Amino acid sequence: MNTTAPVIEAKGLNLVFQTADGPVQALKDVDLAINRGEFVSFIGPSGCGKTTFLRCIAALEHPTGGSLTVNGMTPDEARRRRAYGYVFQAAGLYPWRTIAGNVRLPLEIMGFDRAEQEARVERVLDLVDLKGFGKKFPWQLSGGMQQRASIARALAFDADILLMDEPFGALDEIVRDRLNEELLKLWARTGKTIGFVTHSIPEAVYLSTKIVVMSPRPGRITDIIDSPLPKERPLDIRDSRAFIEVAHRVREGLRAGHSYD
Amino acid sequence: MRRLLPILTVLAAIVAVWYAAAVWMNATWVFDQAERNGQVVTWAEVIPQTMAQDRPLLPPPHQVAATLWKGVAGQAVTSKRSLVYHSFITFRGTMMGFGLGILFGVGLAISIVRFRVMEMSVMPWAIISQTVPIVALAPMILAVSFQLGIESREVPKAIISAYLSFFPVLVSMVKGLRSPDAAQLDLLRTYSASDPQTFWKLRLPASLPYFFASLKVAIAAALVGTIVGELPTGAIEGLGARMLIGSQFGEPLIMWASLVAAALLAGVLIVAVGLVERAANRRMGVRA
Numbered sequence: 001m002n003t004t005a006p007v008i009e010a011k012g013l014n015l016v017f018q019t020a021d022g023p024v025q026a027l028k029d030v031d032l033a034i035n036r037g038e039f040v041s042f043i044g045p046s047g048c049g050k051t052t053f054l055r056c057i058a059a060l061e062h063p064t065g066g067s068l069t070v071n072g073m074t075p076d077e078a079r080r081r082r083a084y085g086y087v088f089q090a091a092g093l094y095p096w097r098t099i100a101g102n103v104r105l106p107l108e109i110m111g112f113d114r115a116e117q118e119a120r121v122e123r124v125l126d127l128v129d130l131k132g133f134g135k136k137f138p139w140q141l142s143g144g145m146q147q148r149a150s151i152a153r154a155l156a157f158d159a160d161i162l163l164m165d166e167p168f169g170a171l172d173e174i175v176r177d178r179l180n181e182e183l184l185k186l187w188a189r190t191g192k193t194i195g196f197v198t199h200s201i202p203e204a205v206y207l208s209t210k211i212v213v214m215s216p217r218p219g220r221i222t223d224i225i226d227s228p229l230p231k232e233r234p235l236d237i238r239d240s241r242a243f244i245e246v247a248h249r250v251r252e253g254l255r256a257g258h259s260y261d
Numbered sequence: 262m263r264r265l266l267p268i269l270t271v272l273a274a275i276v277a278v279w280y281a282a283a284v285w286m287n288a289t290w291v292f293d294q295a296e297r298n299g300q301v302v303t304w305a306e307v308i309p310q311t312m313a314q315d316r317p318l319l320p321p322p323h324q325v326a327a328t329l330w331k332g333v334a335g336q337a338v339t340s341k342r343s344l345v346y347h348s349f350i351t352f353r354g355t356m357m358g359f360g361l362g363i364l365f366g367v368g369l370a371i372s373i374v375r376f377r378v379m380e381m382s383v384m385p386w387a388i389i390s391q392t393v394p395i396v397a398l399a400p401m402i403l404a405v406s407f408q409l410g411i412e413s414r415e416v417p418k419a420i421i422s423a424y425l426s427f428f429p430v431l432v433s434m435v436k437g438l439r440s441p442d443a444a445q446l447d448l449l450r451t452y453s454a455s456d457p458q459t460f461w462k463l464r465l466p467a468s469l470p471y472f473f474a475s476l477k478v479a480i481a482a483a484l485v486g487t488i489v490g491e492l493p494t495g496a497i498e499g500l501g502a503r504m505l506i507g508s509q510f511g512e513p514l515i516m517w518a519s520l521v522a523a524a525l526l527a528g529v530l531i532v533a534v535g536l537v538e539r540a541a542n543r544r545m546g547v548r549a
Contacts, residue, residue, distance in 0.1 A: 096466045
């Protein structure tokens with residue numbers, strides 16, 4: 001596979017929803033290329049199409065115009081080839097399955113054999129720091145731990161791309177900080193390409209190599225920022241000058257989007 | 262004790278009201294007897310006489326209990342006068358109807374959730390079916406199954422019982438199979454899960470709490486259905502037949518004893534379903 005070609009490439013992407021109140025332009029002329037191993041955040045107010053764009057990549061929504069490729073394939077094909085794992089805002093663990101059982105779910109569906117399932121479950125639970133919690137049921141874990149389990153579930157089948165839709169949006173700030181730090185470590189260890197939707201400017205700046213600022217009505221990209229921050233990021237990097245400058249530019253981008261209407 | 266106390270309190274209240282009503286209703290007969298004999302009786306004389314009549318209007322609890330005890334312990338369990346024997350017949354019919362009702366209810370619910378056309382065509386009929394009084398329908402089901410050459414009374418009884426018990430299962434299962442939200446379905450789509458996989462991994466397990474909740478209603482309905490199925494003339498076995506015999510031959514004690522036996526049977530069945538539900542919940546990791 002050509003390693004320099006973008007993993008995800010959108011050209012002139014449009015998506016119009018037909019609603020009872022008439023058509024709604026959810027995405028308008030979105031152009032974006034995401035390279036292998038990048039950590040890309042999508043930030044913007046509600047209705048800016050950031051989640052919709054992520055869902056298009058995952059073939060959960062289908063664009064009405066333009067082109068979108070994932071690993072050079074259509075999103076549907078990419079899904080069939082297990083190109084990505086998806087993490088939703090709610091952990092969405094099945095309450096009737098143990099943590100290990102939840103992580104095993106995609107492996108069962110994809111037909112991995114028994115021994116392989118066990119080995120993979122063990123490995124990804126270790127990866128998200130949940131070793132020894134496999135036999136617990138979801139309600140026995142805190143919200144942060146549940147979300148880590150759902151990340152493990154998305155990692156279990158070795159997709160190259162991890163799509164995360166506000167995964168930490170429902171957690172308190174202290175837990176969120178810790179999970180952000182862990183996510184960066186995970187990203188460094190696995191080298192995955194990550195698409196990350198968030199409402200939080202500090203979260204986007206702290207995590208990303210590329211920040212995509214979006215604005216609503218119609219949903220479109222207003223700014224794409226390549227982060228100058230180093231790959232190694234301790235939590236206190238958020239007090240550095242470079243960090244504050246990037247955060248400022250994101251804020252400006254968001255404001256520009258708002259004054260549009 | 263904590264859980265028993267409220268139950269016993271209500272039981273005591275029922276027994277008290279029952280005794281009061283027995284005195285009041287059976288006293289009429291005592292007064293009539295006395296008047297015919299030209300005697301004047303006081304309440305102190307009347308009350309003992311209301312407690313031990315052969316054919317009381319309303320048998321007091323101890324008389325019913327005595328008849329019940331005689332029916333349970335006083336006969337061989339194979340005797341036609343044994344309430345254990347008749348309870349077993351009714352129990353067997355109930356289980357057949359219950360099983361049939363579950364099969365029918367779950368099967369219909371699955372096809373309704375799977376095929377939209379089933380929902381539009383079958384669901385209204387399922388609802389209408391429950392508005393027809395079962396007492397009116399039962400003799401017809403019996404007559405038709407005899408016409409079809411089905412000798413056994415068990416089959417029409419099971420059908421009548423299933424007719425009542427499938428509906429709560431159907432309604433709950435339709436709701437349960439549809440309970441997974443959009444995010445849970447999206448998750449499976451990201452795995453490219455097939456329809457059968459979505460059913461077995463998500464819809465079915467998600468529906469189980471709804472299923473067990475409906476079983477408690479369904480088992481009670483199955484029992485009522487079975488008893489109604491035993492009522493029409495010709496039935497000689499089962500608690501329903503026993504009640505009918507009691508009422509036709511002016512033996513209120515037999516009728517009441519059968520009634521209490523049916524109530525006890527219902528209690529046992531509901532407790533049994535509750536135990537199964539608890540066992541299932543524990544396996545499915547529900548918080549105790």
